[in-house]
Amino acid sequence: MKNFSSLTHPCLLIFCLLIFQGCSQSKRAESTPERLPEFYEVSDFATVGKFDTHIHLNTDSPAFIHQSEADSLRFLDIVDDRPFGLPMEDQEAIARKQVKAFPGRVFYATTFSVKHWSSDRWEQETIAHLKDAFSHGAVAVKVWKNVGMSLRGEDGKFVMIDHPRFDPVLNELAKNKITLIGHLGEPKDCWLPLDKMTMKGNRAYYKEHPDYHMYLHPEYPSYEDQIAARDHMLEKHPDLTFIGAHLGSLEWSLDELAKRLDRFPNMAVDLARMSNLQHHAMTDWQKTHDFFVKYQDRLLYATDRAVNPDKDSLEMKSLVHEARLRDWEFFVTDNKMTSTGFEGEFKGLKLPRAVVDKLYFKNAAKWLPGTGLTGI
Numbered sequence: 001m002k003n004f005s006s007l008t009h010p011c012l013l014i015f016c017l018l019i020f021q022g023c024s025q026s027k028r029a030e031s032t033p034e035r036l037p038e039f040y041e042v043s044d045f046a047t048v049g050k051f052d053t054h055i056h057l058n059t060d061s062p063a064f065i066h067q068s069e070a071d072s073l074r075f076l077d078i079v080d081d082r083p084f085g086l087p088m089e090d091q092e093a094i095a096r097k098q099v100k101a102f103p104g105r106v107f108y109a110t111t112f113s114v115k116h117w118s119s120d121r122w123e124q125e126t127i128a129h130l131k132d133a134f135s136h137g138a139v140a141v142k143v144w145k146n147v148g149m150s151l152r153g154e155d156g157k158f159v160m161i162d163h164p165r166f167d168p169v170l171n172e173l174a175k176n177k178i179t180l181i182g183h184l185g186e187p188k189d190c191w192l193p194l195d196k197m198t199m200k201g202n203r204a205y206y207k208e209h210p211d212y213h214m215y216l217h218p219e220y221p222s223y224e225d226q227i228a229a230r231d232h233m234l235e236k237h238p239d240l241t242f243i244g245a246h247l248g249s250l251e252w253s254l255d256e257l258a259k260r261l262d263r264f265p266n267m268a269v270d271l272a273r274m275s276n277l278q279h280h281a282m283t284d285w286q287k288t289h290d291f292f293v294k295y296q297d298r299l300l301y302a303t304d305r306a307v308n309p310d311k312d313s314l315e316m317k318s319l320v321h322e323a324r325l326r327d328w329e330f331f332v333t334d335n336k337m338t339s340t341g342f343e344g345e346f347k348g349l350k351l352p353r354a355v356v357d358k359l360y361f362k363n364a365a366k367w368l369p370g371t372g373l374t375g376i
Contacts, residue, residue: 040332040353045325046072048357051364051373054078054181054245054272054302057106058086060094063313065102067320076368077108078181080144084209088113092133099137107371109140109181112169114151117159123168130172139370140179140243148184148226149212158221160229162236170233174240179368182242185226185249187273190214198252199275199341234264243300243367244269251276254291261298268367270302271359274327275341281330282346289349296355300363303327331356 040048052075057064068075077098079091086094088111095108110133112126119125130141143161151159161184173180189197190206191214197203206213214220221229227249234242244250244267250257251273260267271277280288292299305320329335334350351359365373 036353038352039350040328040356042325042329042333044332045328046070048072048360049074050301050324050360051075052303052305053243053270053300053364053368054304056080056091056304056306057094057098058091059307059309060097061307061309061313062098062101063317064307064320065098065105067317069105071321071324073324074105074107074373076140076364076371077106078142079109079111080142080183081111081113081146082144083146083150095138096136107139107368108137109142109179110134110138111142111144114146114159117151117165118154123165126169127172130169130178134176134178134370140181140368141173142181142245143184145183145186145212148221148229149186149214160221160225162229162232166233167236170237170240174237177241177369179241179243179370181245181270182230183245183249184230185223186212186214187246187249187276188223188252191223198279201275201341231260231264234267238264238266240266241367241369242267245302246273246304247271247276254280254287258291258295261295268298268300268363270300272302272304274303274330275339278330278337278339278346279342279344281349282342282344285347285349289351292349292351292359293355296358297363297366299359300367301327301360331359 050071050073052068052073055075055077057077077095079088079095081088092108092110095106095110098106099108110130112129114122116122116125130138147166148158148160153159153163161182170180172178187199187202189199189202190212193215194203194207194213197206206215210216214223230244230248234240242264244260246269247257248260248267248269250260250269257269261269277288280291303323305323307316326337330337330348331351333348335348336345337348338345361373364371
């Protein structure tokens with residue numbers, strides 16, 4: 001009997017190899033997921049999960065939340081200790097009500113008062129207040145610009161965020177992996193006369209709130225003092241997860257912001273000064289685009305929208321939706337656009353899908369661990 005190998009014709013071997021190769025390719029094709037396009041389009045807006053890390057709910061009306069559901073957006077409602085508008089206690093009551101009514105859609109960040117700063121028990125009472133807020137669903141803590149811009153000690157000097165009395169509170173947050181959101185300082189426009197400011201919105205705000213227009217108050221701490229105190233606080237608390245609200249009050253310079261992100265790995269920033277980002281895109285598109293790509297893990301989508309009860313709900317929902325669409329267009333396309341914040345035309349950043357996913361959702365899951373967000 002002849003050996004089988006001696007009966008195997010070369011053509012038969014080639015034929016068998018081709019069949020095997022075809023089967024292997026077919027199996028690989030079946031197991032390989034469909035490759036997604038590198039970029040999103042405007043039409044993808046409603047289908048992509050999003051998270052806004054900076055909202056102020058000043059009403060218990062659900063209209064804004066219903067629009068957020070339609071826009072596939074969840075958000076963080078931020079309570080703060082501002083001396084005007086809705087008191088922090090009322091803000092917190094609304095936040096807790098909406099978190100309970102819309103679990104998984106609404107999250108909230110609590111705050112603390114500095115009204116009794118001179119009390120010997122301020123630290124203990126503040127920590128007790130925060131623990132109570134966490135037990136009622138708070139996932140982060142906001143510190144507002146009254147620290148550094150209005151709070152004074154018994155000696156009459158301004159109290160900055162690096163004051164030693166804050167250390168026990170910040171240590172408590174770091175120990176429990178609770179994120180601190182800091183609105184510390186103001187945009188650099190704040191130290192300029194109204195007619196020299198870059199952003200129209202800043203001119204309107206400081207005209208309405210001259211007590212916070214630092215150009216009128218040279219006796220107050222300078223812009224540089226504000227940033228230095230924040231930086232010193234981060235040096236003292238390297239384990240504290242920190243989100244700098246409003247681009248960390250470094251909205252005027254991507255270079256200065258990059259220096260802080262390089263220096264403090266525990267720091268991220270929210271993007272709630274969108275007009276400034278668009279202004280950067282107008283003056284140097286490539287630099288702005290590359291900044292987003294380089295620091296894609298440290299930037300969180302945010303709007304700082306205030307939702308007030310005096311707005312017609314249908315009008316409000318339309319304005320909110322249109323504003324979100326404009327933000328989306330700015331990030332995902334290279335369309336020519338204009339802004340209400342300044343004069344001139346700029347081009348959208350057309351960021352890769354992977355970067356957009358981080359800005360809009362994945363970074364919120366990472367930098368706000370208390371939310372329990374996962375995936376997208």
